[in-house]
Amino acid sequence: MSHRPLLVSGGWVLSVDPSIGDLRSGDVLIAGERIVEVAPRIEAPEAERIDARGMIVMPGFVDTHRHTWQTCVRHRYADIDPQTYFAEMLGAKGAAYRTEDVYVGTLLGAVSALDSGITTMLDWSHVQNSPEHSDAAIAALRDAGIRGVFAHGWPLVEGASWMFDSRRGHPQDIRRLRGEYFSSDDQLLTLAMAGRGPEMAQRDVWQSDLRLARELGIRSSIHMGAYARNSRVRAIAQMHECKALGEDLTFVHCCCCGDDEIAMMADAGVSASLGVHCELNAQGIGDIPLDRLLAVGIRPSLSGDTETKCSGDMFTQMRHAFAHYRSWMGGGHSRARNAPATVSMRDMIEFATIAGARANGLERKVGSLTPGKQADLILIRGDDLNLTPVSDAVGAVVLAAHAGNIDSVFVAGKAVKRHGRMVGLDVDALRRRAFASQAYVLGLPT
Ligand SMILES: [Zn+2]
Numbered sequence: 001m002s003h004r005p006l007l008v009s010g011g012w013v014l015s016v017d018p019s020i021g022d023l024r025s026g027d028v029l030i031a032g033e034r035i036v037e038v039a040p041r042i043e044a045p046e047a048e049r050i051d052a053r054g055m056i057v058m059p060g061f062v063d064t065h066r067h068t069w070q071t072c073v074r075h076r077y078a079d080i081d082p083q084t085y086f087a088e089m090l091g092a093k094g095a096a097y098r099t100e101d102v103y104v105g106t107l108l109g110a111v112s113a114l115d116s117g118i119t120t121m122l123d124w125s126h127v128q129n130s131p132e133h134s135d136a137a138i139a140a141l142r143d144a145g146i147r148g149v150f151a152h153g154w155p156l157v158e159g160a161s162w163m164f165d166s167r168r169g170h171p172q173d174i175r176r177l178r179g180e181y182f183s184s185d186d187q188l189l190t191l192a193m194a195g196r197g198p199e200m201a202q203r204d205v206w207q208s209d210l211r212l213a214r215e216l217g218i219r220s221s222i223h224m225g226a227y228a229r230n231s232r233v234r235a236i237a238q239m240h241e242c243k244a245l246g247e248d249l250t251f252v253h254c255c256c257c258g259d260d261e262i263a264m265m266a267d268a269g270v271s272a273s274l275g276v277h278c279e280l281n282a283q284g285i286g287d288i289p290l291d292r293l294l295a296v297g298i299r300p301s302l303s304g305d306t307e308t309k310c311s312g313d314m315f316t317q318m319r320h321a322f323a324h325y326r327s328w329m330g331g332g333h334s335r336a337r338n339a340p341a342t343v344s345m346r347d348m349i350e351f352a353t354i355a356g357a358r359a360n361g362l363e364r365k366v367g368s369l370t371p372g373k374q375a376d377l378i379l380i381r382g383d384d385l386n387l388t389p390v391s392d393a394v395g396a397v398v399l400a401a402h403a404g405n406i407d408s409v410f411v412a413g414k415a416v417k418r419h420g421r422m423v424g425l426d427v428d429a430l431r432r433r434a435f436a437s438q439a440y441v442l443g444l445p446t
Helices: 068-073 082-096 099-115 131-144 159-163 173-181 203-216 235-241 259-268 276-281 290-295 314-328 345-352 354-359 393-400 427-442
Strands: 006-014 022-031 034-039 048-051 055-059 061-066 118-125 147-152 190-195 219-224 249-253 271-274 377-381 406-411 414-418
Touching (some): 006 393, 061 271, 061 354, 068 099, 068 131, 082 159, 082 427, 099 118, 099 131, 099 406, 099 427, 118 354, 118 406, 131 147, 147 173, 173 190, 203 219, 219 235, 235 259, 276 314, 290 314, 345 354
Parallel strands (some): 006 048, 006 055, 061 118, 118 147
Antiparallel strands (some): 006 022, 022 034, 055 377, 377 406, 406 414
């Protein structure tokens, strides 16, 4: 492996760092894991030069919530009642998941996230049927080479007892994981809790879960206000009442949460994660609350959620969030009071990068091309037919780019995709394992 610095040279740089801005033609110098310099032109004769002319160079995307274990049953649940998804995936199918299914699903989900330019992903893993299932998910994230936040959830064996007014505290195995895999916070993989909160657990239970996460020094991510029935619990108001809200929390969806609850989130510094494409597809989940979040100053992150009913790539999330907002703005429809009259495509890029880094607790490390941060960046081929001639790089990324346009992906200075292909990945072998796992999970003949 080369230890020479890398010079990514001559690309259209979207740094997402306000002190650097965009460079119509710029260089990014990388040494080891880190970004050293971002400037219009950098002299570095000792560096290995990567020609980025004709490309858009930007930070890797940051996904803040994905049920990666479900990847082998992709695209199966968008056309049917959402209850079927819950009943099957969080019921009998999830309970029957083997460690192999968790491993292959998580690996395939993570490498395809990387292929589409997502360099950091929070794996919202609520299939902890045994300690070995957790080990398998963590191994998959490690083997994928992604910057992963492993969000440890609960088992789906006896799943109802964990999800409906639960009296069972979060699995204590999370303590072992903290010590065994995540004793350092300065590594590619970090730990979070995929928590249940007041919508799923009794008050003393969710309070002790939260205490456990805080004792372990990790963040918690909790689904909130998806579907009207959940919003009736007024979970955020309950947490507010118990003084449990804090900056170490990310709430997912928030579609049906009250305006007062969203204001409580803002006051406490809680982050939000919008699984935009999934929310649009999930019949009855509620309207995407982007206007209501922005009205109180919360700039949300974006997420691929579950590929069982959406596309997990970040281009899709940005494009749909932008279109959803634009579709009503200026039309006299009543939206949240104090909501911005418009959002911009640049807002979408920020939601998909720096806002995600914040929500994953990694703002100091990733989310922008800033000297000193980790070298997590992507190169998008602006010369491809669907993007050329690029006149506005932000517009090209948000409106039209897709995973197939991504030439290169670097995580911590290491190439995981080059010249449009994943590095060192046996795609055929992975596909075979994915089909075999799918056949087992769905009960199909092999
Ligand atoms: Zn989710």
